Amino acid sequence: MNKIFALAGVVIKELYRRKDFYVLFVLTALLTVAAGAVNFFHDDKIIRYVKDICLLLIWVSALVIAIVTTARQIPAEREARTIFPLLAKPVSRGQVIAGKFLGCWLATGVALLVFYFFFAIITGSREHIWPWAVYFQAAWMQWFMLAIVIALVVLGSIYFAAPSSTSTISFIVVVGILGIGSHLKIIALQQPEPMQFILTVIYFVMPHLEWFDLRDFVVYDQSLVSWPALIVATVYAAVWTGIFLLLAWLGFRRKNLTT
Amino acid sequence: MSVILKTEKLRVEFKSSEFRQAVKIAVQGLDLEVNAGEVFGFLGPNGAGKTTTMNVLLGFVPPTSGTASLFGIDVRQPIARQRIGYLPELTYYYKFLTADELLRFYAKIFGLTRAETDQRIPDLLKLVELEHAAKRPIKSYSKGMQQRVGLAQALINNPDLLVLDEPTSGLDPLGRMKVREIIQRLKNEGKTVFFSSHELGEVETVCDRVAIVHQGELKTVGSVADVSAGSANLEQAFLKIVGAQSQPLP
Amino acid sequence: MKISPLLALTALVAIAFTLASGLVTQADGWSRSTKSDNIFGMMFGDGRKLFANQFFTEADVYFHSGYYPSIFDRSGRDSEITETSHGHTDSPDDEIKEDFFGRTKDWVDAFGRNFRVTKHTHLESGNEREILPWLRLAADLDPQKTETYTVGAFFLWDHLHKSGEAEAFLREGLRNNPDNCEILFALGRLYNESTHDTVRARNVWELGVKKFLLLPPDEQKENKIVFDELSVNLARLEDQAGNYGAAINWFHAAQKVSPDPGALQQQIDVIQKKLDALIHVAPQKLY
Numbered sequence: 001m002n003k004i005f006a007l008a009g010v011v012i013k014e015l016y017r018r019k020d021f022y023v024l025f026v027l028t029a030l031l032t033v034a035a036g037a038v039n040f041f042h043d044d045k046i047i048r049y050v051k052d053i054c055l056l057l058i059w060v061s062a063l064v065i066a067i068v069t070t071a072r073q074i075p076a077e078r079e080a081r082t083i084f085p086l087l088a089k090p091v092s093r094g095q096v097i098a099g100k101f102l103g104c105w106l107a108t109g110v111a112l113l114v115f116y117f118f119f120a121i122i123t124g125s126r127e128h129i130w131p132w133a134v135y136f137q138a139a140w141m142q143w144f145m146l147a148i149v150i151a152l153v154v155l156g157s158i159y160f161a162a163p164s165s166t167s168t169i170s171f172i173v174v175v176g177i178l179g180i181g182s183h184l185k186i187i188a189l190q191q192p193e194p195m196q197f198i199l200t201v202i203y204f205v206m207p208h209l210e211w212f213d214l215r216d217f218v219v220y221d222q223s224l225v226s227w228p229a230l231i232v233a234t235v236y237a238a239v240w241t242g243i244f245l246l247l248a249w250l251g252f253r254r255k256n257l258t259t
Numbered sequence: 260m261s262v263i264l265k266t267e268k269l270r271v272e273f274k275s276s277e278f279r280q281a282v283k284i285a286v287q288g289l290d291l292e293v294n295a296g297e298v299f300g301f302l303g304p305n306g307a308g309k310t311t312t313m314n315v316l317l318g319f320v321p322p323t324s325g326t327a328s329l330f331g332i333d334v335r336q337p338i339a340r341q342r343i344g345y346l347p348e349l350t351y352y353y354k355f356l357t358a359d360e361l362l363r364f365y366a367k368i369f370g371l372t373r374a375e376t377d378q379r380i381p382d383l384l385k386l387v388e389l390e391h392a393a394k395r396p397i398k399s400y401s402k403g404m405q406q407r408v409g410l411a412q413a414l415i416n417n418p419d420l421l422v423l424d425e426p427t428s429g430l431d432p433l434g435r436m437k438v439r440e441i442i443q444r445l446k447n448e449g450k451t452v453f454f455s456s457h458e459l460g461e462v463e464t465v466c467d468r469v470a471i472v473h474q475g476e477l478k479t480v481g482s483v484a485d486v487s488a489g490s491a492n493l494e495q496a497f498l499k500i501v502g503a504q505s506q507p508l509p
Numbered sequence: 510m511k512i513s514p515l516l517a518l519t520a521l522v523a524i525a526f527t528l529a530s531g532l533v534t535q536a537d538g539w540s541r542s543t544k545s546d547n548i549f550g551m552m553f554g555d556g557r558k559l560f561a562n563q564f565f566t567e568a569d570v571y572f573h574s575g576y577y578p579s580i581f582d583r584s585g586r587d588s589e590i591t592e593t594s595h596g597h598t599d600s601p602d603d604e605i606k607e608d609f610f611g612r613t614k615d616w617v618d619a620f621g622r623n624f625r626v627t628k629h630t631h632l633e634s635g636n637e638r639e640i641l642p643w644l645r646l647a648a649d650l651d652p653q654k655t656e657t658y659t660v661g662a663f664f665l666w667d668h669l670h671k672s673g674e675a676e677a678f679l680r681e682g683l684r685n686n687p688d689n690c691e692i693l694f695a696l697g698r699l700y701n702e703s704t705h706d707t708v709r710a711r712n713v714w715e716l717g718v719k720k721f722l723l724l725p726p727d728e729q730k731e732n733k734i735v736f737d738e739l740s741v742n743l744a745r746l747e748d749q750a751g752n753y754g755a756a757i758n759w760f761h762a763a764q765k766v767s768p769d770p771g772a773l774q775q776q777i778d779v780i781q782k783k784l785d786a787l788i789h790v791a792p793q794k795l796y
Contacts, residue, residue, distance in 0.1 A: 085365075089368040256319075258320055
C-alpha cells in the first residue's frame with residue numbers, strides 16, 4: 001500500500017504544481033461572483049440561480065480536472081520515459097495503475113473540497129444557513145462519480161496513446177451518460193429492433209453516473225437523500241471503479257512499453 | 260560464486276513492421292550468467308539485442324520463451340528488482356519534482372524507512388555533487404545534473420546489482436571519471452555491476468568479464484583477456500567477432 | 510529601401526484606425542440587428558429564441574423546485590397530466606396522472622428515483638423570487654416573447670408584492686411589443702388588483718380592446734381569448750363601479766368569443782336584475 005500511496009503522492013504534487021486547477025478555480029469563482037452580483041428586480045435574496053451556476057461550474061471544472069489529469073498520466077510517463085526508471089523498481093504494473101488512480105482521485109477530491117468550501121461561503125453569505133449534510137452528500141456522490149470516471153479514463157489511456165483522444169472520448173461518454181443515461185430506456189422503446197435491444201442492453205450495463213448528480217437537492221433545498229441509498233450508490237461506484245481498473249490492469253500488464 | 264543474473268535460452272520476438280516479415284527476432288537462445296561481485300560488460304553493435312535483453316531483465320518486455328532471473332527470482336516478479344539499481348541511457352525523471360523529492364519517492368517504492376531515507380539521501384547527493392540543487396525542480400537542471408540525479412536514484416536502495424545502460428553516454432571526461440570511480444567503489448564493496456557500453460576502452464579498464472552479442476545471438480563471453488586474445492585490444496577483437504574489419508584509409 | 514518595423518507598425522495602426530472610424534457608422538446598417546442590444550442577441554442571432562424558451566422553461570422548473578419532466582418524460586405523456594389535478598392530490602388517480610414519472614419501469618429506474626426530486630411542490634412564501642432571474646434572461650434574449658412579461662409581472666405583484674417592479678417589467682414589454690393586447694391586459698390587472706387604481710385599469714383595458722380591434726382578422730381569431738379576458742374584466746370593473754349598462758355591454762362583447770357564453774349570460778342576467786332594480790327604485794325617489 002505504501003508504494004501505491006507514494007505513486008499517488010507524485011500525482012497530487014503534479015496537480016498542484018500545474019496551473020490547471022488554479023485557472024479553473026479562479027474562473028469558477030469569478031463567474032459565480034459575477035452571477036451573484038447581478039441584481040434582478042432589486043431583490044437581493046435571490047440565490048438559487050447562483051447556486052445552480054456555481055454547482056454547474058464545479059461539476060464542469062471537476063470533470064475537466066479529473067479527465068485531463070488522468071488521461072495524461074500513463075501516456076505522459078511513456079512519452080517522457082519516466083515509466084522505465086519507475087518499473088525498474090520493485091513495483092508491479094498493477095500498483096502503478098492503482099497509484100495513478102488513487103492520486104488522480106485524491107487530487108480531484110482535494111479540488112472538490114476547495115470548490116465546495118467556496119460554494120458554502122458564497123451561498124451562506126446570502127442565505128445565512130449552511131445545510132452541511134446536503135452539501136456533504138452532494139460532494140460525496142460527486143467524488144465517487146469521479147472515481148468511476150477516473151477509472152474509465154485510466155482504462156482508456158492504456159489503449160489510446162494520445163491523451164487528447166482519451167480525454168475527448170471520455171468527455172463524450174461521460175456527458176452522454178449524465179445527459180441521457182436515465183432516459184435511455186424510453187429512447188430505446190421508441191426505436192425499431194435491433195437498436196431497441198442494443199440500447200436496452202446498454203441501459204442496464206452502463207454505469208449510471210446520473211445517479212450521483214445531487215445538484216437539484218442542493219439548489220432546491222430538498223431534504224437529504226436516504227443514507228442507505230447513498231451507501232448502495234457508493235458501493236455501486238466502487239464496483240464499477242474496480243471493474244475499469246481491473247480491465248486497465250489486464251491491458252497494461254502485458255503491454256510492451258518500449259514501442 | 261553465486262549467480263546473480265541468469266538467462267536460459269532467452270528468446271524475444273517482436274511483430275515486424277517490415278513487409279513479408281511476420282516477426283523480428285531480437286534475442287535468440289541467449290544463455291548468460293553474471294556472478295556476484297563482478298563487473299560485467301555487455302557489448303554488441305547497434306541492434307544486437309543488448310537493450311532488448313536489458314528490457315527483459317528489468318521487466319519492461321516479456322520474454323517470448325526461455326527464462327531470465329535476478330537473484331534466483333523470475334524477472335516477471337516485481338520483488339526481483341528489490342535489490343537492483345537501474346540507470347537508463349537517457350535520463351528522464353519527473354520534471355516537476357526536486358531531486359530530494361524524487362529520491363524520497365523512489366525510497367518509498369523500495370520500502371526504505373524514513374530514517375534510512377533521511378540518512379541515505381544527503382550521502383547520495385554529496386556523492387553526485389547535487390547538494391546545492393537538491394531543492395530545485397529537475398526541469399531546471401542541466402543535462403549533466405540530470406544524469407547525476409539518475410545515478411543517485413540508481414543507488415538509493417544500496418543495490419547489490421547495478422544495471423547501467425550506456426552509463427557514460429553524453430558525459431564529459433569528468434563525468435566519465437566519476438562513473439568509473441563509482442563502479443570501482445561498488446566493486447570494492449562486493450556489489451555486482453552489469454552494464455552495456457560502446458566505450459570499449461572504458462570496458463577494458465573496469466570490467467572483469469564481457470559478453471558480445473550480435474544479431475540477437477551470444478557470440479562470446481569471458482574475461483577481457485580471454486576475449487581479446489589474438490587481437491591487439493578489445494576493440495579489434497570486437498570487430499573480428501561481429502565480422503567487421505577496419506579498412507585502411509586511402 | 511529599408512523600412513523600419515516600428516514605422517510600418519505605426520502606419521498599419523493608423524490605417525486600421527482610420528478605416529474603423531470610417532466604417533463604424535456604416536456597419537450598423539449591415540447586419541439585421543435585433544431589437545435587443547444585449548450580448549446574447551449579438552452572439553446568437555435568432556438562436557437566442559431557443560435559449561429564451563429554455564430559460565422560460567427553467568423558470569417553471571424552479572417554480573416546481575426541480576420536479577419537472579424532461580423532454581423524454583414528456584413525449585407521449587402530456588395527456589396524462591390533467592389540469593384539474595395539477596397541484597392537487599385528492600385521489601390516488603390524480604397522483605398518478607400528475608406524476609410524470611409513472612410507475613417504476615425497472616430496478617435502475619426504481620433506484621435512480623432516490624436521487625431525483627420526486628415531490629411535486631410549488632414555490633411559495635416569497636420563494637417565488639427564485640424564478641425571476643430566468644424570466645429576466647428570457648426577456649433579454651427574446652423581447653418579443655410576451656408571455657415572459659405577463660408571467661413575470663404576475664409573480665412580482667401577486668406573490669412578491671412588488672407592484673413597481675411588475676409595472677416596470679410590463680412597460681418594458683410594451684416598449685418591445687407596442688400595443689400588445691396581452692401585456693395591456695396584464696397591466697390593467699396590475700392596476701386593478703394590486704394598486705386598486707380602477708381608472709387606470711379601465712383606461713389600459715379599453716386601450717387593449719381598441720388595439721385588438723385594429724388587428725387583422727386572422728390575428729383577432731388567434732387572440733380571441735385575450736379579448737374575452739379584456740371584455741370580462743372590464744365588465745366586472747363596470748359592475749363594481751355600478752355602471753351596469755356598460756357591464757352588460759362588455760359581457761355581450763365577451764360572449765361573441767367566449768368558450769362558455771352560457772356562464773356569461775348568467776352574469777348578464779344578474780346584472781340586469783340589479784339594473785332593473787335601480788331603474789325601479791329611482792322613479793319612486795324622485796317623487
